[in-house]
Amino acid sequence: MNDFENSTPVYLQIAEKLAIQIFGGKLAPGTQLPSVRDIAIAKRVNPNTVQKALAKLEEEGLIVTERTNGKFVTNLKELIMEKREEYAAELTRNYEKKMHEVGAEIRMPKIMWLNDGAAEILEKVEQMEEKNEERSRRWFF
């Protein structure tokens, strides 16, 4: 379980791991989070570090504190989606950067990993590309 990198702040890494679980639905909206102490023991880090990670998620609105009952995943599904999109966009940027570094072409995903709207757009883009190809082929011959 000791899968932290020492080169970036550990609290950011914990916040990211929890955010991914919220985005992916492993931690569903409204779920109560384990106590700081339990998370600290499970992740094998300092409780203060976990506290800081939770404070960051709370600032972003992904989790909320109920005064006496502890911390919960927010019920605001739109907010979760919005934050997920931001995260996905960043992943994409990183991917593009890496691909650029190795000099490879960006690949369009075959599986529809985005919501339906994006899938439609993607389909249209592909159709257009096909048409373009056809056109250039015609022009070539």
Added chain:
Amino acid sequence: MVLLECRGLNKKYGQKQALKNVNIEVTAGKIVGLLGPNGSGKTTLIKLINNLLTPTSGEVLINGKQPGVESKSMISYLPERTYFRRNMSVKKTLEFFADFYKDFDLKRAQKLLKDLDLDENQRISAMSKGMQEKVQLVLVMSRRAKLYILDEPLGGVDPATRDYILDTILTNFNEKASLIISTHLISDIERILDEVIMINKGQVVMHEEADALRAKYKTSIDAIFRKELKNAR
């Protein structure tokens, strides 16, 4: 709340200045790494805090008071060398500790010994160096102290035990206490640290939050430490 304060602390051994104008504050609820190369003054500082040495000038305050009997009852200290009676069994040593320290939690000690596969009936003299170190750490961590000071606790133990020890520190740690851990095996412990105090040639060269350092230098504490030492040379 400030648990430990060092003000203008100097220590000379004859002509040699072992510590030079050390000013540090450690608040409650923190795990602090005291990092420095061999001979940098880590153990001298720890001994001053434990009232085993007297400062040449400056002062140490534990919970606002000068070191003494009271501070010794608040500090659980793991020295760099073992100090057990070699012919005592582990069990006798436990009894000795329970008798000596009011805050000693015998049940916790027994559980930790069992987790580490240590036999209570074995004599200290029949144990390997690593096993003795484990026993000693169990005893130190089984006190419900305000301040834990561990001087190189990981030196002689295998990596699996190292992990277990760090987990033990984390699970038994409470937010009213603080823990100072001196080591040069930084990469092993840096995940549990709140704060880092780097000391070189008797002077504090850095005292910052571990995550703040990582954010600032975009690298590990271990790498920062190595670079800092290289530059100092």
